[in-house]
Amino acid sequence: MHFVLRCAEHAFKGFLAERGREAPALLRVTRDADPFYPGDIRFTAEFSQGAPLSWRVDGRNLRRGEAGILLRPVSLFEPDELSAEISSLYSRLFEDELIERDLRVARDAYIAVISTTSDPNTCREAGRLFDQQQRTIRSWHQGADRARWHQAAGGVQLVGLQRPIGGRRAEIAVTDDVVFGADSWSTSTVELAGPMLTATQQREAQRQINARMSMLLQHLDGSPALINAQAMARHYAEVTGMGAFMVSVDVGDENAQKKGLALLKEWLTPEQWTQYEAHRWFEVKGGSSGNRYRINHGRQMNIDELDADGRKVCGWCFLPEGQLVAGDVMLAQKIALETNEVAALKVANRIGDFAHYVYYDSVRAEYWGGARLERRNVVVVADPTS
Amino acid sequence: MGLQIVMDHTGDSRHSFDAKDAAGIAEAEKRFTELTGAGFTASKRIGPGQTELLRKFDPNAEETVFFPRLQGG
Numbered sequence: 267m268h269f270v271l272r273c274a275e276h277a278f279k280g281f282l283a284e285r286g287r288e289a290p291a292l293l294r295v296t297r298d299a300d301p302f303y304p305g306d307i308r309f310t311a312e313f314s315q316g317a318p319l320s321w322r323v324d325g326r327n328l329r330r331g332e333a334g335i336l337l338r339p340v341s342l343f344e345p346d347e348l349s350a351e352i353s354s355l356y357s358r359l360f361e362d363e364l365i366e367r368d369l370r371v372a373r374d375a376y377i378a379v380i381s382t383t384s385d386p387n388t389c390r391e392a393g394r395l396f397d398q399q400q401r402t403i404r405s406w407h408q409g410a411d412r413a414r415w416h417q418a419a420g421g422v423q424l425v426g427l428q429r430p431i432g433g434r435r436a437e438i439a440v441t442d443d444v445v446f447g448a449d450s451w452s453t454s455t456v457e458l459a460g461p462m463l464t465a466t467q468q469r470e471a472q473r474q475i476n477a478r479m480s481m482l483l484q485h486l487d488g489s490p491a492l493i494n495a496q497a498m499a500r501h502y503a504e505v506t507g508m509g510a511f512m513v514s515v516d517v518g519d520e521n522a523q524k525k526g527l528a529l530l531k532e533w534l535t536p537e538q539w540t541q542y543e544a545h546r547w548f549e550v551k552g553g554s555s556g557n558r559y560r561i562n563h564g565r566q567m568n569i570d571e572l573d574a575d576g577r578k579v580c581g582w583c584f585l586p587e588g589q590l591v592a593g594d595v596m597l598a599q600k601i602a603l604e605t606n607e608v609a610a611l612k613v614a615n616r617i618g619d620f621a622h623y624v625y626y627d628s629v630r631a632e633y634w635g636g637a638r639l640e641r642r643n644v645v646v647v648a649d650p651t652s
Numbered sequence: 653m654g655l656q657i658v659m660d661h662t663g664d665s666r667h668s669f670d671a672k673d674a675a676g677i678a679e680a681e682k683r684f685t686e687l688t689g690a691g692f693t694a695s696k697r698i699g700p701g702q703t704e705l706l707r708k709f710d711p712n713a714e715e716t717v718f719f720p721r722l723q724g725g
Contacts, residue, residue, distance in 0.1 A: 518661055525663025533717065535701025586659065586720040587691075594659040598719035601695045605705045615724040 517590040526593025552607040584614035657717045691721035693696040
């Protein structure tokens with residue numbers, strides 16, 4: 267609590283002093299349970315002038331005495347409260363700690379990879395990813411990417427909901443929260459973890475996920491949107507031992523989404539459209555490599571590279587800039603893979619690299635209080651919309 | 653008639669032009685140049701489901717689709 271008070275006071279005073287303004291008086295600090303994260307605490311500091319500052323403190327880590335590291339302003343998660351001022355305060359207060367922490371996690375993940383395999387290709391790939399992660403982390407923390415992402419996301423940062431399901435945990439969070447911005451996914455992730463659920467419990471989990479996703483979408487823009495479980499989630503679960511959905515939230519209003527799908531239909535081959543209608547995915551052939559790709563309905567993390575037998579090799583993620591609807595994104599992905607595959611994959615993020623998963627998993631494990639989940643304790647529910 | 657389809661947040665915006673009309677072609681070429689200059693990719697349809705990248709304006713392309721610069725997701 268003292269730490270929170272000091273942070274709030276120091277932040278606001280420093281911010282105002284820089285601008286030659288008088289520091290306001292700290293009126294009070296209130297604390298209440300965070301509505302989205304049971305166990306977490308939300309502090310709000312009110313001043314004689316200016317907007318109140320809020321922080322969410324991870325209760326689990328607070329108990330471990332690490333609140334100083336994990337203090338993060340709630341404002342970053344809730345766009346209505348986000349202001350340039352608070353963002354600036356956040357940067358000055360916590361950026362050094364966060365960048366050091368992110369880099370340490372990335373380095374630990376890299377070491378974990380090279381110490382557990384002797385495969386030179388895996389090590390080389392892990393090294394490449396480590397380098398990339400360092401660049402991403404530094405870039406993100408320097409603000410340019412973060413500002414761009416904020417803009418692209420329309421200011422929406424995070425809606426997180428958590429509620430026990432039959433004694434297990436279900437969590438919905440925008441992954442940016444989990445990875446501390448080291449990865450710029452704006453895709454939502456729905457994760458279920460816990461002992462294997464019964465069929466009835468799975469249905470209940472699906473129902474609850476649907477309800478929560480509806481709330482999430484209402485928070486996003488109040489308009490209907492599509493939610494699609496990605497086949498990638500299954501592969502992800504196999505690699506990490508973590509149950510996960512990768513849920514892609516479509517953007518735009520209903521008319522825009524329909525126009526996108528109409529355009530897609532016009533530009534697909536009849537065979538591809540038949541595939542899409544039947545499975546909500548279609549296959550394309552890489553223009554340079556001849557490789558098979560399956561484009562699942564969605565905007566992000568929706569491309570699977572397949573081997574000759576149709577087994578997934580890895581996933582790819584790239585999409586056009588801007589808030590294009592899913593139909594447009596899928597068409598752009600098709601055209602790019604068929605006509606300019608090398609350039610497309612050059613900008614794409616590869617999904618399925620061991621190092622990537624170790625990194626992501628380690629961050630998330632820490633986020634969850636340090637407990638690593640075991641594969642046998644995983645359940646993957648196929649489709650939250652079914 | 654030529655048709656330029658520009659992906660945007662509304663789904664897409666469409667602009668048609670007459671390949672026999674010099675003014676229409678000029679306007680279409682201007683749009684092509686502006687969009688590709690801004691990072692858009694242009695691709696014309698050459699058959700059912702078949703596309704070809706356009707590096708420069710093709711007045712004879714019946715349908716051209718433009719999508720913004722690709723980025724990693």
